[in-house]
Amino acid sequence: MIGSGWRVFGLLLINDIRLECRRPHLLATGLLFGALMMFITAIAVDGAGDLSDSMTAGLLWLNIFFTTAIGFLRQDRRDEEYGAATGIRFIPQDLSVIYYARWCSTLIFILCAVTVLTGMFFLLFNRAGPVRPLWFAASLGLGTLGLSGMGTFVSLLTAGSTLRDVLLPMLLFPVSLPLFLGVDRLTASALSGAPVPWSWAGVLIGYLLMVSVLPWLLYETLMEV
Amino acid sequence: MNWVSKGCVCLVGLLGLIDLYLALIWSPPEAQMGDLVRIMYFHVASAWIALISFCVAFGAAVGYLLTRRQRCDMVLVAAIEIGLVYTALTLVTGALWAKPVWNAWWTWDPRLTTTLILWFLFIGCVLLRASMEDGRRRAVVTAVYTVVAFLDVPLIHLSVRLWRSIHPDLVNDTGFHMPGSMAFTLMFGFVVFFLVYVLLLYLRVRLEWTRRTLARMRGQAGVRETLVGEAYRTAPSTPMDGRR
Secondary structure, three states, X not given: OHHHXXXXXXXXXXHHXXXXXHOOHHHHHHHHHHHHHHHHHHHHOOOOOOOOHHHHHHHHHHHHHHHHHHHHHHHHHHHHHHOHHHHHHHOOOOOHHXXXXXXXXXXXXXXXXXXXXXXXXXXXXXXXXXXXXXXXHHHHHHHHHHHHHHHHHHHHHOOOOOOHHHHHHHHHHHHHHHHHHHHHHHHHHHHHOOOOOHHHHHHHHHHHHHHHHHHHHHHHHHXXX | OOHHHHHHHHHHHHHHHHHHHHHHHHOOXXXXXXXXXXXXXXXXXXXHHHHHHHHHHHHHHHHHHHHOOHHHHHHHHHHHHHHHHHHHHHHHHHHHHHHHHHOOOOOOXXXXXXXXXXXXXXXXXXXXXXXOOOHHHHHHHHHHHHHHHHHHHHHHHHHHHHHOOOOXXXXXXXXXXOOHHHHHHHHHHHHHHHHHHHHHHHHHHHHHHHHXXXXXXHHHHHHHHHHHHHHHHHOOOOHHHHHO
16 A cells, blocks of 8 residues: 555656646746746845845745745646646545645756756846855755645645635745745855854754645645535 | 623623723833833733634634534634734734834734734635635635644744744743732733633624524525426426326
8 A cells, every 4th residue: 555655656746747848837937937036136136246145045035935836826727727636636545645746746846946046046146156055955955845845735725715826825925934934044054154053954844844744634634625 | 692692792891891990090000111001901911812712713623624513613713703803903002012112113023923923824714715615615724724824833933933032021931020910900801801702702603603504594495496496397387288
């Protein structure tokens, strides 16, 4: 049964990646919207390279947050267009497998978008690279992991809502606040080379644990209705 | 509204007047803040009730997910709506108190930030619920979001506390840091606010119950009308038609 679960997970993941390769909606919309957001933010701060590290990290995560929120809307619409949203409920497995597969595929797409956007961010904001590049990459990876997990869950919550476009970021941001603050501080420390704020790393790990466990308990209930 | 409800409203109204007397006239002014401290009796009580309401909503959400009883869903919607009002009251009274004391309407203090996030969570729940048409899905989705939000709040508070804090600790593990008369007024106010909360919760649940009963009756009447209409259409209009 466990082996079968992994098989379903793999099939769903490959299916998502294949569909995205065929019509790269999520990547294209994410990248374009992200680029536009970066551009507007850079104009708003006059392309200043002298911003403090915490402000730079905040601006970077603000852009990533909104880009991600747009991506979730796009991915769910694809399921609705192909009619897969109904069919996927009939898999002979614990339905939370769908969540983990979707989380993983969304993470891959968003990480691709985030990598490009981060490069663009350094370019547009005339910033030198981070003092601790590995730590910076880790904070980006962990932040995107948490954000894509919670976003996948919240996007299912808002699936039947008529105010979905507005509600998704509105519901996502309050529950992602610990993650947002945590990655912001970690990114700022990686940019400046300041000592690693381990308390924030703890908050981030706690959040990731919550995002990993809660949907396992609740996702099936949501898929039933 | 029945006589019991009217009696409860009158009793709570009377207690509210006593609370106003205690808070605005009887209790002494504070040494540094003077009469400004009187906002505290409304601000603190609202904040506590908002948190209680969030706990009630969480209990109702878990109850609904486990039992699927309509009653739990009705308590959930009532607790969320009333919690939203109390949280808004906390934020407004907090801002009114903060301006003369901290010289700012708003500071990024953990409790303020957590309360604002709580308000966003409440309003998110209300909007999510209002924007869904399917009754069963609406109930399940609201319950699930409430559970996630409730479990997230301690993490939110911890993270915001790590971020920064300047809020005074008037009441903590070691007790009340204020004179007895002020502590009495604060607790009396809290009891009154709690009674108002229970009354509002009861009335809101009754309203929801009435609304659903009415919808069910309308549905049944609609079905009956359809069946009668169908019977008229299919039945022979005259005995002659029948014979033919």
